[in-house]
Structures are given as C-alpha cells and as structure tokens.
Amino acid sequence: MLNVKNLTFSYDKTPVLKDISFKAQQGENIAIIGESGSGKSTLLKLIYGEYDLYKGQIFWKDTEILGPNYNLVIGYEFMKYVSQEFDLMPFITVAENIAKHLSRFYPEERQQRTEELLKVVELEAFANVKVKTLSGGQKQRVALARALAKQPEIILLDEPFSHIDNFKKQSLRRSVFKYLKDKNITCIVATHDKEDVLGFADKMIVLNENKIAVNDSPENLYNNPKTPLIASFFGEFNQINNEFIYAHQLKVVDNSNLNATVTKCYFKGNYYLIEADLNGGKVFFEHLELLKKNATVFLSIEKNPL
Secondary structure (H helix, E strand, O other): EEEEEEEEEEEEOOEEEEEEEEEEOOOOEEEEEEOOOOOOHHHHHHHHOOOOOEEEEEEEEEOOOOOOOOOOOOOOOOOOEOOOOOOOOOEEEEHHHHHOOOOOOHHHHHHHHHHHHHHHHOOOHHHOOOOOOOHHHHHHHHHHHHHOOOOOOOEEEEEEOOOOHHHHHHHHHHHHHHHHOOOOEEEEEEEHHHOOOOOOOOOOEEEEEOOOEEEEEEHHHHHHOOHHHHHHHOOOOEEEEEEEHHHHHHEEOOOEEEEEEEEEEEOOOEEEEEEEOOOOOEEEEEEOOOOOOEEEEEEOOOOOOO
C-alpha cells in the first residue's frame, strides 16, 4: 500500500504542495487531476523519490520513500516512473529496449515477456525497428513497456498517452490499464484527459491551490461536481440556478421556463454542440440536428446519474 502523509513541498520557497495525504491499495488505480502548475508531476516525482520532502512522509508498505539526500541512486526496484521524457536507447530496437531490463539467464522467459509487453502496447509490428526512427507516440509506448518489464508493484504515469495519436489512444488505454489490473500493479496517473480516468480509475484526486480539493470516485465526482474545475474536467458545462449542468443534460423541449436564443452551432460528429444566450449569459447544450442562428428554444434539465 502507498501511504502519503502530510506531504509539503516548495521550489525556492514557492509552495507547490501543502499537507497532501492519501492512500492507494495494492492494485488500485488513482488518477491525479488539476490545472497546469497544480503540482501533478511534482507529486509523482516526490513519490518516486526524485526530490526531498520539505515536510511529511511517503511509504510503500513498510519502506519509506526517501529523496536524493538519502539515496545515491534515485528510485526503488519495486517502483517505476514513466515521465513525458522517455529516456530510451535510440540505436537499438524496440524489443531490445524492453528486453534490456530482463535477465539474460532466462532467455525463453525474456523472449516471452518481451513479446507479451509488445502486445500490451500494440507495437508487435515494430519489434525490430530502431527506436530513433519512431514517432513520439511510439516512443511513449516503448517507455511504457520498458517500465512494465520487471513487473513493478507500483507504477507512476505522467500524462502517459499525451503523445499517442487519437485513433490509437482508446485501445491502448484499455490494454495498458487491463494489464495493470490483471497483474495487481498499483497505478498513480497524472492526467488532464478524462478518458484516462473514466472507466479506469478507482479514485480521482483533484489538486487545487496546492492542496487536495477532493478525493472520491470518478462516478461520484462526475455525478455531483462541486466546483467549476471538476465539472470542466468532464466536459462542457453550464451553471444554472447554482447547479453544474453538463451540455448533454440540457434537452430541447416544447415549453419550459428556460428560454434561450441560438448563437452558434458546432458539429461534433453524432451531435451538434449548440451555444445559446440564456438571460444574457452563455449556455451550451447538445442537439442531434443543426439549429438556425437566432432561433428560440426551450430547454429542460435532465440529470441522469451514471
């Protein structure tokens, strides 16, 4: 179990994180979200032992995680960290980059593990390709596979799919997070993408103003967003009568007390995102058909939980 206790950290007296406390059980997936500069990446680096704490403690099971003042070599065997800087070996192949961290004394097992991980990150076709020729997204997938090679007990992922092409992201997420669950590997993922969270994370920690604003399940936070920051993470939203209402929760009806005037329409594939004027303010809602500018519509709030 990961236990972060009263963690406080500053860069040159500028507070970054204050009194951060949370726990992660073995095999649990914890998502860390927050605005840019909120301390997501810094928190991962502290958990990894890259920095020394100003105050507080971090434990993995009975081992206290300590920084460079205490460890000549940063990091621990049971923990892997995948940052946005991949640090790969460019002049050897994808398979060799992954296998390099596996024992040469068991060649068959080494080969099997390499092939298994190539499949997890969907790079089987690139096994014998030198890393220097790969795209940024492909390198990110190699870095993921390499981190998983020794099957760590806990893995820290910093924006793990940020360089991946959109058409690959969904299947890759499913593959990677399924592997982590199957192997009972604890995962702490810092992300700005709701697709990294919904369907995968057991808990979601929201960082705001250097502190944990909330720590709850994605379902609870989605269904009951308490702040604009949380609501905006999940999608386009409106604030009506002091409630946060997602765009898809507003429906066009024949008559209601919400009378809006259409100002813009945005094509979104299987629906249109409609921008309208409601009592002098902007409101967004989804509709299956294109609506004419200046058309008057009546809206109804239909909140359905997940």
